[in-house]
Amino acid sequence: MANVATWTQPPSVVLDFAEKNFDPAAVERALYAWWEASGFFAPSLFRAPPEGEDARAPFVMMLPLPNVSGDLHLGHALGFGGYEDLMARWHRMRGEPTLWLPGSDHAGIIAQLVVEKELAKKGASRQGLSREEFLAEMWRWMDHYQPRIYEQLRRLGCSLDWTRLHFTMDPDMQRRVRIHFIRLFRSGHVYRADRIVHWCLTCQTTYSDLEAAHVERTDPLYRVRYPWAEPMPGGTPDLVVATTRPETIVADVAIAVHPADERWAALVGKEVLVPVAERRVPIIADDAVDPSFGTGALKVTPGHDQTDFEIGQRHGLPVITVIDRQGNMTPAAGVLAGPGRNAARAEMADRLRRSGLLLKEEPLVHSVGVHERCGTIDEPLVMKQWWMRMPPLAAPAIAAVRDGRIRIVPGKFEKVYFNWMENIRDWTISRQIWWGHSIPVWYCRDCDEVVVPDEDGPDPVRCTRCRSDDLVHDPDVLDTWFSSALWPHSTLGWPERTPDLDRFYPGSVLETGYDILFFWVARMIMMGLLNMGEVPFHTVYLHGLVRVGGEKMSKSRGNVTAPMEMVEEYGADALRFALVSGVSAGADQRFSEGRLQNARYFANKLWNVGRFVLRALTAADGGSLAVRADVRPSGELGDAERWILSRTEATVAEASRLLEAYLFGEYTALIQQFVWSELADVYLELAKPALRVPSHAAPALRTLAYVLDRVLRLAHPIMPFITETLALQLWRQAPPAAEVSSLVIAPWPAAGERDAALEDHFSLVVDVVRAIRHARQQAGVAPSVRVHAALAGDAKQLRSSAGAIAALTNTEIGFGEGEGAATVVRTVEVRVAVPRDQDQEHARLGRDLFEARSALARSRDLVARPGFAENAPSDVVARERARFEEREERVRLLEAELARGD
RNA sequence: GGGCUCGUAGUUCAGCGGUUAGAACGCGCGGUUCACAUCCGCGAAGUCGCUGGUUCGAUUCCAGCCGAGCCCACCA
Numbered sequence A: 001m002a003n004v005a006t007w008t009q010p011p012s013v014v015l016d017f018a019e020k021n022f023d024p025a026a027v028e029r030a031l032y033a034w035w036e037a038s039g040f041f042a043p044s045l046f047r048a049p050p051e052g053e054d055a056r057a058p059f060v061m062m063l064p065l066p067n068v069s070g071d072l073h074l075g076h077a078l079g080f081g082g083y084e085d086l087m088a089r090w091h092r093m094r095g096e097p098t099l100w101l102p103g104s105d106h107a108g109i110i111a112q113l114v115v116e117k118e119l120a121k122k123g124a125s126r127q128g129l130s131r132e133e134f135l136a137e138m139w140r141w142m143d144h145y146q147p148r149i150y151e152q153l154r155r156l157g158c159s160l161d162w163t164r165l166h167f168t169m170d171p172d173m174q175r176r177v178r179i180h181f182i183r184l185f186r187s188g189h190v191y192r193a194d195r196i197v198h199w200c201l202t203c204q205t206t207y208s209d210l211e212a213a214h215v216e217r218t219d220p221l222y223r224v225r226y227p228w229a230e231p232m233p234g235g236t237p238d239l240v241v242a243t244t245r246p247e248t249i250v251a252d253v254a255i256a257v258h259p260a261d262e263r264w265a266a267l268v269g270k271e272v273l274v275p276v277a278e279r280r281v282p283i284i285a286d287d288a289v290d291p292s293f294g295t296g297a298l299k300v301t302p303g304h305d306q307t308d309f310e311i312g313q314r315h316g317l318p319v320i321t322v323i324d325r326q327g328n329m330t331p332a333a334g335v336l337a338g339p340g341r342n343a344a345r346a347e348m349a350d351r352l353r354r355s356g357l358l359l360k361e362e363p364l365v366h367s368v369g370v371h372e373r374c375g376t377i378d379e380p381l382v383m384k385q386w387w388m389r390m391p392p393l394a395a396p397a398i399a400a401v402r403d404g405r406i407r408i409v410p411g412k413f414e415k416v417y418f419n420w421m422e423n424i425r426d427w428t429i430s431r432q433i434w435w436g437h438s439i440p441v442w443y444c445r446d447c448d449e450v451v452v453p454d455e456d457g458p459d460p461v462r463c464t465r466c467r468s469d470d471l472v473h474d475p476d477v478l479d480t481w482f483s484s485a486l487w488p489h490s491t492l493g494w495p496e497r498t499p500d501l502d503r504f505y506p507g508s509v510l511e512t513g514y515d516i517l518f519f520w521v522a523r524m525i526m527m528g529l530l531n532m533g534e535v536p537f538h539t540v541y542l543h544g545l546v547r548v549g550g551e552k553m554s555k556s557r558g559n560v561t562a563p564m565e566m567v568e569e570y571g572a573d574a575l576r577f578a579l580v581s582g583v584s585a586g587a588d589q590r591f592s593e594g595r596l597q598n599a600r601y602f603a604n605k606l607w608n609v610g611r612f613v614l615r616a617l618t619a620a621d622g623g624s625l626a627v628r629a630d631v632r633p634s635g636e637l638g639d640a641e642r643w644i645l646s647r648t649e650a651t652v653a654e655a656s657r658l659l660e661a662y663l664f665g666e667y668t669a670l671i672q673q674f675v676w677s678e679l680a681d682v683y684l685e686l687a688k689p690a691l692r693v694p695s696h697a698a699p700a701l702r703t704l705a706y707v708l709d710r711v712l713r714l715a716h717p718i719m720p721f722i723t724e725t726l727a728l729q730l731w732r733q734a735p736p737a738a739e740v741s742s743l744v745i746a747p748w749p750a751a752g753e754r755d756a757a758l759e760d761h762f763s764l765v766v767d768v769v770r771a772i773r774h775a776r777q778q779a780g781v782a783p784s785v786r787v788h789a790a791l792a793g794d795a796k797q798l799r800s801s802a803g804a805i806a807a808l809t810n811t812e813i814g815f816g817e818g819e820g821a822a823t824v825v826r827t828v829e830v831r832v833a834v835p836r837d838q839d840q841e842h843a844r845l846g847r848d849l850f851e852a853r854s855a856l857a858r859s860r861d862l863v864a865r866p867g868f869a870e871n872a873p874s875d876v877v878a879r880e881r882a883r884f885e886e887r888e889e890r891v892r893l894l895e896a897e898l899a900r901g902d
Numbered sequence B: 001g002g003g004c005u006c007g008u009a010g011u012u013c014a015g016c017g018g019u020u021a022g023a024a025c026g027c028g029c030g031g032u033u034c035a036c037a038u039c040c041g042c043g044a045a046g047u048c049g050c051u052g053g054u055u056c057g058a059u060u061c062c063a064g065c066c067g068a069g070c071c072c073a074c075c076a
Helices: A028-037 A074-093 A108-121 A131-155 A171-186 A246-251 A306-315 A331-336 A341-354 A391-402 A412-421 A480-484 A499-504 A514-532 A563-570 A572-580 A593-619 A639-660 A664-692 A694-715 A720-733 A756-778 A796-809 A838-864 A874-901
Strands: A059-062 A098-101 A190-200 A205-207 A212-226 A239-243 A254-257 A271-274 A279-285 A297-300 A358-371 A381-388 A407-409 A442-444 A471-473 A509-513 A539-543 A546-548 A589-591 A787-793 A811-815 A821-825 A828-832
Touching: A028 A131, A028 A720, A059 A074, A059 A509, A074 A098, A074 A509, A074 A539, A074 A546, A074 A563, A074 A572, A074 A664, A108 A131, A108 A480, A131 A563, A171 A190, A171 A480, A190 A306, A190 A358, A212 A246, A212 A271, A212 A341, A239 A246, A239 A297, A246 A331, A246 A341, A254 A306, A279 A297, A297 A306, A331 A341, A341 A358, A391 A412, A391 A514, A407 A412, A412 A514, A480 A514, A509 A514, A514 A539, A563 A572, A563 A593, A572 A589, A572 A593, A572 A664, A572 A720, A593 A664, A593 A694, A593 A720, A639 A664, A639 A694, A639 A756, A639 A796, A664 A694, A664 A796, A694 A720, A756 A787, A756 A796, A756 A821, A756 A828, A787 A796, A796 A811, A821 A838, A821 A874, A838 A874
Parallel strands: A059 A098, A254 A279, A407 A539, A509 A539, A546 A589, A787 A811
Antiparallel strands: A190 A205, A190 A381, A212 A239, A212 A358, A254 A297, A271 A279, A442 A471, A787 A828, A821 A828
């Protein structure tokens, strides 16, 4: 049951609490190495489930494969070190066997381009190498970058199970991709067809619709007259079309008009002559034409335009290809044949001009498709490619989200998902590059048969139809996303039914940026449903983009965006905290050095809270008191102790709630707020007096140890290194009753009992403290000077807290009448014996009274409003009534106070 | 053309049918308190984009408008 792996001792070089400031560099590497060596990141059951409960279901996440094309960027740091590791660590602490599976992606064209660029630096080129030589070059490069990326993941603290590391191009993965393709082929989900595709002249490959981007450009728009093929009756209008690509005129096969366009209705079926080509082509009617553009007549060029290709399909028109893969004009272009489509464009414009058919030339602002990888303008071409038939795969994937088997967080992305999936088009999966999964298809040179091997069969050597041995392997490779779509099941052993696949599929959460919802998430859902019959995860959490701007990240280096430099300078904990803090799901964020600095300050605050507690334990010889960090103190406790304990339990409950609701930004804010404003600013100050008296120190010591222990557990998912550093030292002095060797596998706390009345009472104490401090500052009394303060009005409730108020304000507290500056806190009169400025005080009390009266008026209106008492929930009514009474009392006190001053 | 989102303090952003609308940074003032100057204390600062509607009650829900942005799509 329990994992008794190879727990080694914690590293000896953990930072000692004698250090005033937390030094991440001193602990991070050693702690990570220890965690990893101890097997904490394996999906083991680290402790028996609680009495009467079954073992928890595993928590499974896949690392969104970073491309092996460079270093990690801030977006990776946010996803991996922020949300994902946070979830993994939290679930692990909750006792769920947690598998977070690492890997990387071969990144097809992106990686190939990078390596080609590297080659170019050395004066070499892909074309100068054989395919084998080039691939060897790719692998060399992989061998260099992969370990680098894995090291960076460790630096971020990611609790990945490195024993299950995968790479999309591992021979094993190649086999699974091959089987997947063969099955898709046999089931008809993939097919080979001549269709129009996006072609990149630079990269010399096709690409999918998703990889097409659009940019706005201004190009000349040519208006060209196409002469009628037959003499037409008088009054027949000229047929004029507008085009930005006159060089494709020679590939025109028709003119299309909108069916409802009355200008052209009578001429549908007539023919015109294509200029220069002198070919007769018909006028056809098709819905795709926008009658408001130009004359409403569209030249139809199925060989070089997406829309035209579809019109051609509908009307059975031929395809003429006049541009080749290099961008040169083919012999089919007739007189335009020859190198360079741009030269052909000029040539064509010239010829049209000379023949008087070019009526007009004007600039047009329009958007043109480009290859998003390199920015080259799309050259749509008709080519034989492999396609995946998407609508049948999309249907069950839509249903899975629709019926809640998968939930997307934040919910707005469900709409985006539906919008895309419901309009999905077939996916071109073949690419004309070398780096990638080869397509397991051979073609017979003798009879054109397509030969596909058996799933685990050898490469075919003979044609299955004509027995020829003249077979040629498809030279193309598969789109990168074809293999990553299988990731959640292929890494667990599919198609074999392995123990891992049984245990860890379906997984739990898929966390990634919203920008790859379609590229990856949607496709994983479709492939998971197809191959496994079950969704790959129940929740998709999408984060926004990290933008760096506005503020300078570093004076010396310009804008630092490399997360590793930030880890170096600020520590992984600070970077993780800064990235997650105050950001909501799916929202883009602006990252700044200020955020990072604040996170480091918070880490340091936590460090010093830890130091304070550890020193106190040492000084008091915690050993002899047998303090147990995980045991909530009971028995004789002061108000302050009972208050911070109650607040601690409240924080435990709230942190759990926020994490369950995927509200990570609020979770970090909660932790920071509690540690800084409540634990450090209030309770630590209150504990100091007690700690000075050894005989009275025990309750405070037990409380401090317990609260620190809770805080470290709560903060561990987002700040693993500093919390572990402190926990190891805390537990040495106050060993937990439930023995545990590391915070990584320590139980997530369950919220204990709260005392709501005491919490409320203490918030009054804090308000009174602030009022006294304010009075002292106003009067210019030095903090070291002890003064008197008197509490009156509704002050009885504060008797038990007089000591706390005194300690926090350096003031003697008395009850009843007093002298000095006066103020009213809620319903308590506060007089601080300091010199006062009568006029100033009078003015302030006047302002307070004005505010109190308007607040009272608001309360009165609300409580008396018709329908309020009947319609509002009873607890709201009760609260508003209480608030009304309190405000009445406050107004009365302020009036009395003012009257006294007069 | 279709879909989505955002507009809250000087800045970056949380929040939300009933709170005195919050945080961090920044700003002003004061502090050598033995955990922390990567600190402590006090303070100033918001008509929650505009206009209507729903509601006992709207910063929060709905509609329109103004402003900013994102995604999808076959604008010649």
